[in-house]
Amino acid sequence: MRDYSRVKRIVVKVGTNLLSSSDGIDDDRIDAISAQIAALKERGYQVLLVSSGSIGLGAKELRINGKVKQIPLRQACASIGQPLLMTSWRRSFKKSGLLCSQVLLTRRDLNNRLTYVNLRNSITTLLDLGVVPVFNENDTVSTVEIGVFGDNDRMSAMVASRLMPSCSSSSPTSRASIPPIRERMNRPDSWVRSRSSPMRSSHTLAGQGRPTPPGG
Helix, strand or coil: CCCCCCCCEEEEEECHHHHEECCEECHHHHHHHHHHHHHHHHCCCEEEEEECCHHHHHHHHCCCCCCCCCHHHHHHHHHHHHHHHHHHHHHHHHHCCCCEEEEEECHHHHHCHHHHHHHHHHHHHHHHCCCEEEEEECCCCCCCCCCCCCCCHHHHHHHHHHHCECCCCCCCCCHHHCCCHHHHHHCHHHHHHCCCCCCCCCCECCECCCECCCCC
16 A cells, blocks of 8 residues: 655646536536545645646637637637636635635746746745645746646646655655546545545655755
């Protein structure tokens, strides 16, 4: 059985397909995920949420069928969909008495030393306040970055490597030991219950030590 007792922080990534319904956003799925995150926080874990969905939600609001390919239109869809996405997360987390915050990023933000340090300090403060940071790609203002993260797969990896302790191959809590969200969604209650062991150190999802700075 996997040992999660030394994990302190967890990055949860949810994609557009997981959150979307035929009418727009799947509020039941959002509620299920936020409830799991709330249960983890009750056990002392800090959770960082990487959430896609803004472009897809914006496209549905505009009644656009099919994939949105033109960059200006994708930016417009993101601008429309991002507040809808955050409204749903805020509503859902409020049910559990939690606050969430919006963090829009580009790869440049994580690779630039100054912005990285400022971001790390902001996220650390949010986590210390008990807030759930909700990350998404900043599609609206960037033409270079749009789609670069690949539905936030790369972003979630970069958040883990930049804002979580660096990976140690000997750590029992390396990234490989944490089941993906799609696995946990199939067995949410049992997964959350198995997180109930007390934490014994500052080890996290990504291993141990200090966060890895850009170029470090």
